[in-house]
Amino acid sequence: MEYTVQKLARMAGVSTRTLRYYDEIGLLEPARKNSSGYRIYGSKEVDKLQQILFYRELGLDLDSIQKVISNPSFDGPAALRMPREKLLARRRQLDLLITNVEYTISAAEGKSTMADNEKFKGFKQKLIDDNEQQYGEEVRGKYGDATIDKSNAKMLNMREEKYEEFKSLEKEVLSKLAEACETGDPSSELAQKTAALHKEWLSFTWPTYSKEAHAGLAQMYVDDERFAAYYDKACEGGAKFLRDAILVYTGMEQENSFE
Amino acid sequence: MEYTVQKLARMAGVSTRTLRYYDEIGLLEPARKNSSGYRIYGSKEVDKLQQILFYRELGLDLDSIQKVISNPSFDGPAALRMPREKLLARRRQLDLLITNVEYTISAAEGKSTMADNEKFKGFKQKLIDDNEQQYGEEVRGKYGDATIDKSNAKMLNMREEKYEEFKSLEKEVLSKLAEACETGDPSSELAQKTAALHKEWLSFTWPTYSKEAHAGLAQMYVDDERFAAYYDKACEGGAKFLRDAILVYTGMEQENSFE
DNA sequence: ATTACACCTTTACGCTGCGTCAAGGTCAAG
DNA sequence: CTTGACCTTGACGCAGCGTAAAGGTGTAAT
Incomplete structure (x- = not known):
């Protein structure tokens, strides 16, 4: 499944600006960009966004979230x-x-x-x-x-x-x-x-x-x-x-x- | 009961900066100031702060909170x-x-x-x-x-x-x-x-x-x-x-x- | 083929709700 | 009368976006 910014944003209930911001700070980069520079997200990114939102819901700042999920010992299920x-x-x-x-x-x-x-x-x-x-x-x-x-x-x-x-x-x-x-x-x-x-x-x-x-x-x-x-x-x-x-x-x- | 900034802050679990900020924007003004300009809060202010924190916990921004609790039809219990x-x-x-x-x-x-x-x-x-x-x-x-x-x-x-x-x-x-x-x-x-x-x-x-x-x-x-x-x-x-x-x-x- | 319209891009400034110095005055205890 | 914990105002900084500006893209309908 592939998603453009808006599609992903709608699904996750966040704004497109948020997704672009997450890209900007390197928290969630799109899987690739198409020929005209459009951000394209795949299912790996969907999962990652879900995780990010979980942690955000807990009040963690984005910097901490990045550290948590980029931790080498971060294995998904256990981290949840x-x-x-x-x-x-x-x-x-x-x-x-x-x-x-x-x-x-x-x-x-x-x-x-x-x-x-x-x-x-x-x-x-x-x-x-x-x-x-x-x-x-x-x-x-x-x-x-x-x-x-x-x-x-x-x-x-x-x-x-x-x-x-x-x-x-x-x-x-x-x-x-x-x-x-x-x-x-x-x-x-x-x-x-x-x-x-x-x-x-x-x-x-x-x-x-x-x-x-x-x-x-x-x-x-x-x-x-x-x-x-x-x-x-x-x-x-x-x-x-x-x-x-x-x-x-x-x-x-x-x-x-x-x- | 009278409280200085820090005493009130400690009791409520907020920072003194927060109380000063709330004073600054007119959200929660102290009952009076003593001769040297110290902020003195009374029990009315304690109650108001409690209300403010309730609404803040709900994610309302301070502006909305002010509107809600300064509403003439705001009678405390019902508002809770x-x-x-x-x-x-x-x-x-x-x-x-x-x-x-x-x-x-x-x-x-x-x-x-x-x-x-x-x-x-x-x-x-x-x-x-x-x-x-x-x-x-x-x-x-x-x-x-x-x-x-x-x-x-x-x-x-x-x-x-x-x-x-x-x-x-x-x-x-x-x-x-x-x-x-x-x-x-x-x-x-x-x-x-x-x-x-x-x-x-x-x-x-x-x-x-x-x-x-x-x-x-x-x-x-x-x-x-x-x-x-x-x-x-x-x-x-x-x-x-x-x-x-x-x-x-x-x-x-x-x-x-x-x- | 072009027009409309909903999408996409980057750049950039603004806002809230404080945290965090800085520079100084106050007060009670020892 | 000094120490240390309090208080003051003022100012700058910061996260996490919202929002507007100026422009390119995709596609469906005319």
């Missing part, structure tokens, strides 16, 4: 594993940011307050995550998961014991939810106990508690497939059940929920 | 809903990119091939997603979810009927997995049928099939909490069971799996 890890890290950071937004919304709407430094969680987290990314694997190999948990505990500003407590409470919420589910009634005593447990669990990671924030998070559990799947493990429709229980618990019911 | 949606969209795009990397790795390692235009899924998707973001809500309100499904089908290059088939197959995989789980044996006939169904399901979104890619994806189901939770819905340890079944099915067992 790195961006994969980076992408996963990015998603983790995004999750934090989203949680932060959720919490900020609730804090702004409700009466809860947020410590100033809490407001930048997820932004600075990027730095921590980058570290984790760089050293995480080595550490994991050397010292096993226990060390990682320690590190995670640190990240959450917890001591190890607290982190253990946090983890076990997490499981307790799930098992209580499973029980409560069977009653089928979000206002049942069991369901309300589950909501209370969930609040307790929350207090490990949230600086202050507010009904609005709690209710908001519960709604997010339903909206977000990820969280939904997690709580649906407890029982069919577990996320929705938990949300309803929390709505009753916080006394927010229908009103003030996220549309 | 937008970045929330955008962040969710970004995560969806990231997921696509990650899937793309997974697939590219398998394609490179295995013998499967990838059509050139497949290689840029997740990059261009950004554009589609941005559209969805801009018009998605309106459409959703006006025409209901059926239209959205149509649109999703289009995004996946499917006709609606195919999309329905795709969706129902998805459910079938889950229910077969639940049954197969009870045998406890990944090489049991039921488990192998589940793997076969999963392969069939895959063929809807993947241009070509390769054992390596299939096995690679199965491993990802275990590694990624999100997918793990989804398949664990079928039964305890569903993701791992499915992976093992697929490993047997593809004949890849231990070898060649992602470490």
Whole structure:
């Protein structure tokens, strides 16, 4: 397959100027030029462009990209594993940011307050995550998961014991939810106990508690497939059940929920 | 609470230069200056900076950010809903990119091939997603979810009927997995049928099939909490069971799996 | 055969969002 | 009263393109 600048540009979703610039700096040169000087790209160049865009997406500058992919030990598949890890890290950071937004919304709407430094969680987290990314694997190999948990505990500003407590409470919420589910009634005593447990669990990671924030998070559990799947493990429709229980618990019911 | 440039900068994870620049362009001016001209920021400025960073994270240029947050109809909480949606969209795009990397790795390692235009899924998707973001809500309100499904089908290059088939197959995989789980044996006939169904399901979104890619994806189901939770819905340890079944099915067992 | 039009080329200047000196004033601790 | 960590303004530099200018090319339709 052969492509002119514009064809390749359209396929990859970049501008022709970008391709010409990449040629100019020697990052991606066309396979050849035709008799009138037109740039012609082949499938090797397509692959290379794909790689470049992967790395660009990760925020690497073009110079670094060039070094990475022109590295003699760069063998393609293996090199793609790195961006994969980076992408996963990015998603983790995004999750934090989203949680932060959720919490900020609730804090702004409700009466809860947020410590100033809490407001930048997820932004600075990027730095921590980058570290984790760089050293995480080595550490994991050397010292096993226990060390990682320690590190995670640190990240959450917890001591190890607290982190253990946090983890076990997490499981307790799930098992209580499973029980409560069977009653089928979000206002049942069991369901309300589950909501209370969930609040307790929350207090490990949230600086202050507010009904609005709690209710908001519960709604997010339903909206977000990820969280939904997690709580649906407890029982069919577990996320929705938990949300309803929390709505009753916080006394927010229908009103003030996220549309 | 009052902050000097550096204190605020450290808290927010930006440089002092950035804060001075934001002052220079009138994006974020300090609450006041002390007798010797030092910039002093208050809690209002902290909140504003947080907002700015949210929008910056979304890729908005500073000019747009200024317009957004200086909009008279900007009331804080409501304005945060937008970045929330955008962040969710970004995560969806990231997921696509990650899937793309997974697939590219398998394609490179295995013998499967990838059509050139497949290689840029997740990059261009950004554009589609941005559209969805801009018009998605309106459409959703006006025409209901059926239209959205149509649109999703289009995004996946499917006709609606195919999309329905795709969706129902998805459910079938889950229910077969639940049954197969009870045998406890990944090489049991039921488990192998589940793997076969999963392969069939895959063929809807993947241009070509390769054992390596299939096995690679199965491993990802275990590694990624999100997918793990989804398949664990079928039964305890569903993701791992499915992976093992697929490993047997593809004949890849231990070898060649992602470490 | 020529005209239209969408493509291609190089050259070059401009922009954003800061990083990075440079040259100097301020403030609290020792 | 000195040291060192802070603060100020001003200026230049840089990546990664966007954008316009001035011109050549390919091909389809008149």
